[in-house]
Amino acid sequence: MKPRIxxxxxGVRDLPAARSFYERIGMKPHASSNESVAFxxxxxxxxxxxxxxxxxxxxxxxxxxxxxxxGVSLAWNGSTEAEVDAIYAHALGCGxxxxxxxxxxxxxxxxxxxxxxxxxxxxVAYNPFVQIDGEGRIKLP
Numbered sequence: 001m002k003p004r005i006x007x008x009x010x011g012v013r014d015l016p017a018a019r020s021f022y023e024r025i026g027m028k029p030h031a032s033s034n035e036s037v038a039f040x041x042x043x044x045x046x047x048x049x050x051x052x053x054x055x056x057x058x059x060x061x062x063x064x065x066x067x068x069x070x071g072v073s074l075a076w077n078g079s080t081e082a083e084v085d086a087i088y089a090h091a092l093g094c095g096x097x098x099x100x101x102x103x104x105x106x107x108x109x110x111x112x113x114x115x116x117x118x119x120x121x122x123x124v125a126y127n128p129f130v131q132i133d134g135e136g137r138i139k140l141p
Contacts, residue, residue, distance in 0.1 A: 005076065006045060006132070006136070007123070009048040009050055011055035015051055036050070041138075046138050061113075073121040073122065074123070075124070076124050079132055084102045087124045088101070091122070096122070099114055108128060109125055109126055109129075
């Protein structure tokens, strides 16, 4: 398994304002963006904007606990649910802390969360709606 960062998700307090800012600096929102989330293809990595509270809830962490939830998550996408499980187990074996075990999620994928030793939040996910090329880059539909 080749390490990679496929998504960087920023938990934002004002999604329309944040989306407008990223559009003004030259990023084009992907067609799969909606009022709850914005996606920008940044040369094979996806920048996602998601509500701050919604990101905390999705990860199962308290957004009130400032040091442990910074409003940002990194994502490592696997090609299958089994690969997600393997990545998650590997991360835990390397010293990560389990936050939320991988499981089927409301949007049709499979994901879980862990933190690195400094408390940075990582999502590990299988998304059946995106493709991962041979170099590990995401291709949005």
